[in-house]
Amino acid sequence: MPVMVQNKKTGEWYNAGGSWLSKGARKRILERGGNRCAYCGATENLTVDHVIARNCGGALKDENNLIPACKPCNSARGDKGVRAFVAYNKAAHGVDPRGVIAGIARQIGHKNF
Numbered sequence: 001m002p003v004m005v006q007n008k009k010t011g012e013w014y015n016a017g018g019s020w021l022s023k024g025a026r027k028r029i030l031e032r033g034g035n036r037c038a039y040c041g042a043t044e045n046l047t048v049d050h051v052i053a054r055n056c057g058g059a060l061k062d063e064n065n066l067i068p069a070c071k072p073c074n075s076a077r078g079d080k081g082v083r084a085f086v087a088y089n090k091a092a093h094g095v096d097p098r099g100v101i102a103g104i105a106r107q108i109g110h111k112n113f
């Protein structure tokens with residue numbers, strides 16, 4: 001079953017399971033991120049995560065707003081911003097935050113998140 005997510009601002013529903021993104025775009029995003037979760041480095045169960053959440057104005061299909069994230073990180077992040085999630089991950093799970101923000105900025109080509 002696809003995971004359907006509702007945009008809180010527009011009320012629009014979309015498939016969060018990946019079919020909203022072309023296979024080519026998904027592959028490019030995962031490869032750009034070294035096929036590793038941008039938050040914890042996991043290589044299994046990778047999803048594509050919005051750096052700036054859609055309900056915060058992030059673009060749905062903009063590859064400069066998308067990074068690989070494993071399912072546990074993606075769901076743990078929820079509505080948190082990237083920086084808040086990285087801080088939470090350090091406090092809750094001891095995940096070393098060094099390089100995470102820089103790595104994401106390198107992947108998407110900007111630091112505006």
Ligand SMILES: [Zn+2]
Nearest residue numbers: 037040070073
């Ligand atoms: Zn992860």
